[in-house]
Amino acid sequence: MPKINKKLVSVVGAGLIVATGAGAAFAYWSTTGSGTGSATAGTDAGFAVTVSGPSNLVLDQAQNITVGITNKATFKQQLKAIHVTVTGTQDQSGNSLSASCLPSWFSVVDPTVSAHELAGSAAESYTAAITLVDNASDQNSCKGATVLLRADAS
Known part of the structure; x- marks a missing residue:
């Protein structure tokens, strides 16, 4: 069996370690940076509100408003x-009757609304009540x- 020269093995091994170690060395420069920007918030688009009242109000009988x-x-x-x-x-010709048929003679009960988010483009219907007192x-x-009605949604 051939004799292994320990000195030769040590030199070759050290050379391999140096060669592979040199391939794994890294260098870098550190740096920093910053920037600015902005964003703009949108605005609400509001609600479209329609009101449809009854066609035959009589004294002391509550009727629905949609x-x-x-x-x-x-x-x-x-x-x-x-x-x-x-x-x-107004009378049937569109003339004001507000001095003789007083708006205060009418009682309106608002619809019950639980606060919620209404999806984009979605529609809902509510019922209020009106009475000629x-x-x-x-x-x-x-x-x-x-009887001229106005509904405000918030």
Whole structure:
């Protein structure tokens, strides 16, 4: 069996370690940087609101008002409340009766709304109530009157 020269093995081994170790060395420069930017928040798009009242109001009988709410945005928006008011009265020709058929003679009960997010472009319908309150005075000027309604959604 040939004799292995220990000195030769040590030199060759050290050379291999140096050669492979040299291939694994790394160098780098450290640096930093920063930048600025901005974003702009969008705005709400509001709700489209429709109001449809009854066609035959009589004294002391509550009747339904339908309130339609449509989200005009393509993103969800918060709906918290709907408030319906009587803004005036008119005769069949469109002339104001607000001095003789008083808006205050009408009582409106707002629809119940639980605060929620209405999806983009979604529509919902709610029911309010209106009553021509008998106030023990001559209310003949309200016969055939058009009651002007306004609904506000928030």
